[in-house]
Amino acid sequence: MQNFKVVIGMYNNLPYNASGALYEQTYQGAWRPFLSGLYKFLSIKSAIYFSGAIFPWLEENHPEYMYLLVEMVRRGQVELLGGGLYNPLSPLISAQDMTGQVESLSAFIRKTTGKRPSGAWLYEYSWSSSLPSILQNSKIQYTFLPAEYFPNVEGGMEFGLPVTSEDHRKVITIFPTFESKDSENSFMPYENTLTDLQESYPECKTFIIMADGNEISMSWEKSGLESPDVLFERTFAWFQKNCLEYDTLTPIQLHKTTKSSRIVYFSQCYSRRFKEYCKKTINRLPIQNQEYIQISKQSVLDHPLVHVLYQKLNYVSTMIALFRGDKSRKKASIDDIWKAQCGDLFWIGPCGGILIPEARIAAFSSLIEAEKTIRQSRFRPYLSFDDLNFDGLKEAIFQSSVYNCYLQSGSASVSEFDSIKTGTNYACGWNDDQFSTGCFKDYIKTEGNFERDLIAVERWNMVENPREESSVLFRREFSARFEDRLLMLLCRKTYRFRNDFFSIDYELSNKNTEACLFRFCTNSEIIAAPIFEDHRFELLHHRESKALDLRSQAFFETVDGIGLSNVRKAERVLIRSDLPFSLLAKPNFLKKPSVSPQVMDVPSDSLMFEGFSIGIGWDLSIPAEGTAFFSLSVHLEH
Structure with a gap:
């Protein structure tokens, strides 16, 4: 028996x-x-x-x-x-x-x-x-x-x-x-x-x-x-x-x-492994009694890359819920949303989860496709404000027929930059060393240096209704002491949006009675495709461009702009400046979860490509009570 x-x-x-x-x-x-x-x-x-x-x-x-x-x-x-x-x-x-x-x-x-x-x-x-x-x-x-x-x-x-x-x-x-x-x-x-x-x-x-x-x-x-x-x-x-x-x-x-x-x-x-991941992630915040909180949602908020996807998912879901019209279009959009709800994307699971580049890029692509499906045939660009990341502050969202751009209020940075044509979010690169994603995060460093920080320019204040239409103004005053000198600056950062490009205008005013000398940097985590070999990275100087094989960290001076494209798609992102800058660029790779941590010389097919870290720096000398002006422009070329 x-x-x-x-x-x-x-x-x-x-x-x-x-x-x-x-x-x-x-x-x-x-x-x-x-x-x-x-x-x-x-x-x-x-x-x-x-x-x-x-x-x-x-x-x-x-x-x-x-x-x-x-x-x-x-x-x-x-x-x-x-x-x-x-x-x-x-x-x-x-x-x-x-x-x-x-x-x-x-x-x-x-x-x-x-x-x-x-x-x-x-x-x-x-x-x-x-x-x-x-x-x-x-x-x-x-x-x-x-x-x-x-x-x-x-x-x-x-x-x-x-x-x-x-x-x-x-x-x-x-x-x-x-x-x-x-x-x-x-x-x-x-x-x-x-x-x-x-x-x-x-x-x-x-x-x-x-x-x-x-x-x-x-x-x-x-x-x-x-x-x-x-x-x-x-x-x-x-x-x-x-x-x-x-x-x-x-x-x-x-x-x-x-x-x-x-x-x-x-x-x-x-599962036990998911609970351990949540506990490790949530421990970045001083929460002692985790049994009283919803650990899956809290861990989403505490990982930058997961949080960006989650806020995009919720925003698009809300837009589709409000859509009234063709039921077949709405059904197609809902199916695209379901694809982005895949549980692997909301933690770092056994296979890599959100760190798998092709899965992450495909999730954003599904959400972009869901947005496109419910748009009217004659779509007009518009700027709106909504609390995307649930912090009580409104974020700026610009949408056009060419691209979407989502801004984070606290850091005055770009959390999402979508190409409507190719369904690519270029701002979803990941820097595991810095635990960072997104583009155009600003820092002030010592002159001629990309490594030594004076201060991270965070906690910006956003002005919702500047005088100019389709623009968003951020403002920040700060001071820092460096080598017995007091650095006092007023920073204004303005995003100006047009249908097919946007610009970022900087205005730095020296409020001290002495001249100040420093390097102003903006860092971006950019990715165009899940495979490193599918990228074409270009250096722009005047009207000439030079393709680079960027397999390791590289440093360049007097650069006018950079270009990044996916060789499998006829599209290129161009970032130009009206003031020549220094450039620090490097690719980011992570070991696949199946590779033992003890393995040092990891073969290329056992690495996940997470995107490029791009550091742009301007060495500035601003006299007492003086002001410096410079700007970047970001274009999508097809």
Whole structure:
């Protein structure tokens, strides 16, 4: 007689529009060997979750895999789980969007396999109190949360039984789930995990054991076997050999034969790795009792790159909610928004998350496309003000038929610079050393130096309604002591917007009774494409341009402008100045998460390109009570 009921499965999340190489690596290291190994053992059953971004890739690149998967689903050996179409973090999106994503993935699975999913997988186990009604409305009967969140049921009742949760009279069953990983968070064979769990929970007779496909593909080599195929064949052979003791089930079979032990109202739940990331990120702020805050949203605000994407997502979602007109256009815009809600983009996950350049660029491109879809045919440029980053201060937003430009009030910098034609946000480069993104952040440094700071010109005051239309004025007074001299300056920074370009005019007034000498710098993190080799970087001097192979840090004097373009797209960003400047430029690379931190000489294909750091500096000598004027202009050329 079989004494234990066991569900084994694999869940798979990858960012929308991540590189084909990342998809192929995970396919060869986890998806293919798992399914092909399982196919040889008809008596072993399993559960699999694929996010909606993976299915189109499989249909295009490995249709034979889809044929095999559909066959195994129809014969009852594999249960495909539903969930969010683009694996969103449920607390970060609206109930309406979550419902739409769950329903869309369920509809796809039903159309492909003929069976509607009864269970849903939550990305990183992200739970919100409204999920029972959301899932029940989509005919989802059960979901999964980490076993560590479940109460140790007393009174003779078995530990490991599912519980139910309710929202507005809509009830959902929740199964306690264990991760198949070792103490180093690497994948561990299912049979080894099961043996360890039996020792830790001798009273438990039911186990649900799931594994992350990404972790499988990155860690199977530690097993010492020649391929992941052998790894999974050994696992399934072990379960078949011990079939008299262990009965492998699909979740729907377990749900039909198991009753819930009690009702539990969970507040917030996440995977252990996501909680650790949030704790590390939130620790940048002095918040002592993190159990009282919504950690997923707080971590979004505390990472600059994630925050910029999140504020863009919320702004575009609001605009589309207000749109009245063609329903097909609105539906297309909503689908673009869903792509940008991919949970991988709102933290630095196992695959790199927001730091994966192709995923980050694609997310902004989806949101730009959503904006374009709902625009009227005759779109006129306009300047508006809204609190984008929820700090109580309004930010400036300029939109035209050529570009969008979002300004951050506190730093008077550009947080987003979108090309409407190519759907590229050129301001989403990332400097991990400085923990910085965005363009035209200003600093005052010592003369002839890009390294030694006198003061960072932050905490600007924005003047919403200057006399000139389509312009935004920032103002800042500051003082700093340097080498027994007092530096007292009044800075005015004015953005002037036109349909196809914008300019940044600087006015620096010396308020001291002595002349002052310093370098005024503005730094930008710029990216045009996810691949370094697709960039063309140009140096402009008078009317001549010179292409540079910028593979390492470089310094140039008396520069009139720079150009950056994606060689695959007929578009170039030009930054010109009316006053020659010094230039410090360098590319930024990060190791892929699969590369060990101990590896020093990392091959180029194991690096992620994060964009260029561009430092522009003017050496200024301003007499007492004097003023200096200079400006930059930013153009998009097609």
